[in-house]
Amino acid sequence: MTKSFLLAGVGGQGTILTSKILTEGLTQLGFDIKMSEIHGMAQRGGTVTTHIKFGEKVYSPIITSGEADVLLAFEKLEAARHLSYLKPGGTLIVNDYEIYPMSVLTGQVEYPENILDILKSTVPNTVVVNAYDIAKDAGSVRAQNIVLLGAAVKILGITDLDWEQIIKSYLPEKFHEMNIKAFNTGMREA
Template sequence: MVKSLLLVGVGGQGTILVSRILSEGLVNEGYDVKMSEIHGMAQRGGSVTTQIKFGEKVHSPSINVGEADVLVAFEKVEAARHITQLKKGGTLIVNDEEMYPLPVLAGLEEYPMGVIEELNDKIENIKVINARHIAEELGETRAQNIVMLGTTVKALGIENIDWIKLIKENLPNRVHEVNVKAFEQGLNL
């Protein structure tokens, strides 16, 4: 059986790093894994989307409308933007984070209000987390993505993989301790 995982966020949030760690772990576990990345002006705060499919035999990473088993949104408006790709009964993991795009920062548009409430009304299986708050409590705001990794691993039921080793292999030594704690916090949510 093939599982589909869609990760969405804004450039600079570490979405692609999490996707690579997940893919590497799944490959190490013996799954056939296909991954694709889309960077929409990612370095300037644009959308970042990663599609991952894994299973016994995967032919393409493409996730169509209504096909994602799990949608992981590192930013809440990105969750709303991509919600149609989540299958009925699928799981939405959303970081209660606001990243303002350029038109909002320039005062040309307003950031939408009530996004989480709207998602709660539409999605039965939703997990809203405040990864920024958890990361700040650990003393490293940039560890939000690893909190999200932990929550995603738990949602997929793939805790048996050595994620700590993969985190250490993909991050500098100086941030190992805080990111291991961030992962564990996400896993326990």
């Protein structure tokens, strides 16, 4: 049986790095995996998504509407934007964090109020993670992606790997301790 995992964030949040680490772990677990990255206007604060499918045999990484088992949103508005990809009964993991898009910054529209309440009422299986505060406590707010990775690993039930070693293989040594702390706290908070 194939599982679908969609990651959605804003350029600069570490969505692609998180996808690569997750994919490495799934590979070590023996799954066939396909991954596809969509960058959009990532360097200008635009949406970045990664489609990951894994299972015994996977033919395409592309996730269509209503197909994702898990949606990992690095930002609240990105969760709302990509909610249509989540299948009924799927799980939404959302970072309690806001990055205002250009339309909000220029005053064209307002950032939606009570967006977490709307998401939770729409998706019963919603896990809200305050990755910003956790990452800050770990040493840098830039580790939010690794906090969310920890939450995803816990929720997917794939904790029986040496995730710390996998994370270390993707990051410079000077960031190991901080990111391992962020990952472990993310797992606990899930």
